[in-house]
Amino acid sequence: MALRDQEYQKQEKMNGIVYDMSPAADYNHGILNGNIYQIVRAGLKNSLCLVFIENLDFKYHPDLNDDYVRPDIMVVCDRTNLKGASYRGVPKFIVETLSLSTSKRDRTAKKDAYEQAGVEEYWLVSPKGFLDIYYLKDGKYVLEQS
Numbered sequence: 001m002a003l004r005d006q007e008y009q010k011q012e013k014m015n016g017i018v019y020d021m022s023p024a025a026d027y028n029h030g031i032l033n034g035n036i037y038q039i040v041r042a043g044l045k046n047s048l049c050l051v052f053i054e055n056l057d058f059k060y061h062p063d064l065n066d067d068y069v070r071p072d073i074m075v076v077c078d079r080t081n082l083k084g085a086s087y088r089g090v091p092k093f094i095v096e097t098l099s100l101s102t103s104k105r106d107r108t109a110k111k112d113a114y115e116q117a118g119v120e121e122y123w124l125v126s127p128k129g130f131l132d133i134y135y136l137k138d139g140k141y142v143l144e145q146s
Helices: 002-008 027-043 103-107 109-117
Strands: 011-014 017-020 050-053 073-076 093-097 121-125 131-137 140-145
Touching: 011 109, 027 050, 027 073, 027 093, 103 109, 109 121, 109 131, 109 140
Parallel strands: 093 121
Antiparallel strands: 011 017, 050 073, 073 093, 121 131, 131 140
């Protein structure tokens, strides 16, 4: 049973540190992600881009195979960078839904990693009702809406 639990354990690895994403966030987190996923997916109809929800690792250092994150929502348009359960390209759009255990990392280390990787648009969504939208301008994130 321990091996089976390990297979389904959600983890991320940033700067060589493994972060356990358990226990799962509360149900509001899942509802919010599901709603955003459906809206984005509908908007991408007839597009070559794909939207993923909590199930694809983003290898944000193309030359380092070790570090990865698993965004709540991720839109990828270059399918050649999809390999198995991971993506090694630059996503067009990422959403992180905040939870108590991940909020600080989502606002700092992940935001910095996404900015350095060149992700054009990054949303931080709170189940409590706020939304921060960052757009990449001249290689730096600019908060456009809060």
